Amino acid sequence: MSNEPVLRVEGLTVRFTRRNTDVAAVNGVDFSLKAGETLTILGESGSGKSVSLKALMGLLPAYGKVSGKVWLNGQEILGLPAAALAKLRGGAVSMIFQEPMAALDPVYTIGEQIAETIVQHEGCDNRSAMKQALGLLEQVKIPSAERRLKNFPHEMSGGMRQRAMIALALACKPTVLLADEPTTALDVTVQIQILLLLRQLQEELGMAIVFVTHDVGAAAEISDRIAVMYAGRFVETGTTRQVMRNSLHPYTQGLLSSTVHGGMRGRALETIPGSPPNMAELPPGCAFAPRCRYVADACRQGDLPVVTTESGTMARCVRVQQLVAA
Numbered sequence: 001m002s003n004e005p006v007l008r009v010e011g012l013t014v015r016f017t018r019r020n021t022d023v024a025a026v027n028g029v030d031f032s033l034k035a036g037e038t039l040t041i042l043g044e045s046g047s048g049k050s051v052s053l054k055a056l057m058g059l060l061p062a063y064g065k066v067s068g069k070v071w072l073n074g075q076e077i078l079g080l081p082a083a084a085l086a087k088l089r090g091g092a093v094s095m096i097f098q099e100p101m102a103a104l105d106p107v108y109t110i111g112e113q114i115a116e117t118i119v120q121h122e123g124c125d126n127r128s129a130m131k132q133a134l135g136l137l138e139q140v141k142i143p144s145a146e147r148r149l150k151n152f153p154h155e156m157s158g159g160m161r162q163r164a165m166i167a168l169a170l171a172c173k174p175t176v177l178l179a180d181e182p183t184t185a186l187d188v189t190v191q192i193q194i195l196l197l198l199r200q201l202q203e204e205l206g207m208a209i210v211f212v213t214h215d216v217g218a219a220a221e222i223s224d225r226i227a228v229m230y231a232g233r234f235v236e237t238g239t240t241r242q243v244m245r246n247s248l249h250p251y252t253q254g255l256l257s258s259t260v261h262g263g264m265r266g267r268a269l270e271t272i273p274g275s276p277p278n279m280a281e282l283p284p285g286c287a288f289a290p291r292c293r294y295v296a297d298a299c300r301q302g303d304l305p306v307v308t309t310e311s312g313t314m315a316r317c318v319r320v321q322q323l324v325a326a
Contacts, residue, residue, distance in 0.1 A: 004074075005032035006208045007056075007093075007176050012068040014048070014055050014232075023280045025051045027232035028068075033176070036202065038209040040223035040240075042216065042255065046276050048232035049212040050098070053178045056210075057095055058085045073175055091121045094174040098181040100161040104153040110137070110164045111149030114171050121172045136167040140197060159190035163197070170201065177202075179211045183218055195221050216259040220244055228252045231277050231287035238313035248307075248315040248323075250292045286317070294319050 014026035026048045033039050041049045055066045058080075070078045072092055077085065089095075097103035105113055114136060115129035122129075130149070137145035140163040153161055162182060169177060179198065183191040199222060202209055211222055219226055219240070226243040228236040228251065236249040247253050254272040274291040277283065283290065285300040292299065298318045305321045308314050 003034065005071075006035050006073055007033040007210070008069075008071040009056070010069045012052060012055060012070065013066070014051050014060065015065045016063055017065065018063045021280055024282060025064075025232055025279055026055065029229075029232075029234060031227060031234070031237070033208040033210065035175070035208050036206050037225070038202065038211055038223045040211045040213060040219040040226045041229050042213060042219045042226055043229035044214055044255075044276055046279070047229045048279075049214075049229055050180050052229075053095065053180050053210065053212060056178065057089055057093065058082075059095075087121070090117050090169075090174075091172045092174055093176045093178065094169040094172070095178040095180065096162075096165050096169045096182045098184055100158075100165040101153060103165060104161065104168075106153055109150050109152055110156070110167075114164075114168050117168060117171045132171070133167070136171060137164070139170070139201070140164075140167045142167070158186055159193065162186060162190075162194055166194075166197065166201070170205070173205060174207060177207045177209045179209060181213050182211075183213070183215070191218065192221075198222060216255055228255070231282060232279065233287070233316065234314070235288065235317070236313070236315045238311070242311060242313045246313075248309070248313060248320045249288075249317050250294055250319070251288045254291075 009029060009031050012026055012029040016023040016025055029052055031039060041052065043049055054060050056070055060066060066078060068078065069076060072088065077088060111130055111133050114133035115126055118124060118129040118132050119126060134145055134149055137148055142148050142160060142163050148156065156164065183194050186194065195218060198209065213219055223240045226238065226240050227234045228243065228249065230251050236243060236247065236252045243252060247256055257270040258272060272291055277287050283300065285302060286304050289295045289299040296318065304316050304318060306314060306316050307321045307324055309324060
C-alpha cells in the first residue's frame with residue numbers, strides 16, 4: 001500500500017455571504033489521508049463538519065465561497081469545472097449522506113438509482129449495471145437482495161436504506177469515501193452493524209474514509225485518527241488512542257466527559273456549559289474560551305498557538321502550550 005496520501009487538504013476555508021451576513025463556517029482546515037485509513041471529524045452540531053465534506057464534493061450553494069487546496073489522487077480538484085467535478089463525484093470520491101430518506105430519490109427503485117450511477121461512470125448497459133447493483137446489495141448484506149432491487153426507499157427500514165446508500169456510494173469503487181454522520185438516525189444495534197460493515201468494506205476495497213460524527217463511541221469504533229472540530233477549526237488531532245486516552249484540549253475533554261458509558265452508573269453526567277458560538281460573530285482568540293473552565297486572558301488575544309507534542313498530537317490551546325513547555 002502506498003504511503004502517498006490519496007486525499008490532501010490545505011487551508012480549507014468556507015464562508016457564506018448572504019444579505020450582508022458573513023458566516024465563517026470553516027476556518028483553515030488541514031489534513032491528509034492514506035488508502036485504507038479512517039479519519040473521524042468529531043464535534044458538536046454546527047462546528048463545520050458536514051460543511052467541510054460538502055465543500056470537498058463541490059456541493060455547497062453558490063453563496064458558499066470555498067478557498068484552499070484539495071488534492072485527490074494527486075489532482076487538485078477545487079475550482080474544477082462542473083463537468084469535471086461531476087465525473088469525480090460517485091467515481092473517485094463518494095459520499096454517504098446523513099439521512100438516506102432525503103438523499104435517495106423517492107420515485108425510483110433502489111436498483112434503478114444504483115444502476116444509473118454505474119451507467120454514468122462506467123458506460124455499460126443497463127442490464128449489466130443492474131447485475132452489478134444486485135452484487136452491491138449482497139455485498140452490503142441486504143437480505144433478499146434481488147427483491148430489494150425493486151423496492152422504493154419508503155418500502156425499506158432505516159437500516160436497510162442506509163445499507164442501500166452505502167451500496168450506491170460504493171457503486172464505482174471510490175478511492176475516498178466521505179461519510180456524513182451515517183449512523184445518526186439509527187438505533188444502537190443497527191449503528192454497530194453499519195460501523196462494522198464500513199470497516200469490513202474498507203478492508204476489502206482499500207478505501208480511505210473521512211467519517212463525520214458527534215458520537216464519541218462511533219469515533220472510537222471506526223477511526224484510526226481523530227480530528228476534533230470546534231467553530232470551523234481542528235482544535236485537537238491525533239491517533240484514536242491518543243485522543244481517547246490522553247486528550248489535551250479542554251473541549252475534547254468536555255466531549256469525552258459528557259459521554260454516557262457502562263461505568264457511569266450512580267454518577268452524574270458532566271456537561272459542557274454554554275452553547276456553541278455564533279459563527280457570524282466569532283470572538284477574538286479561542287472560540288471555546290467562553291465555555292472553558294481554564295480560560296485566561298491570553299485565550300482571548302489573537303491567533304492561538306498550535307502545539308504539537310512529541311507523540312504527534314496537535315492541540316490549539318494556550319494551556320497545552322504551557323503544559324508542554326513545563
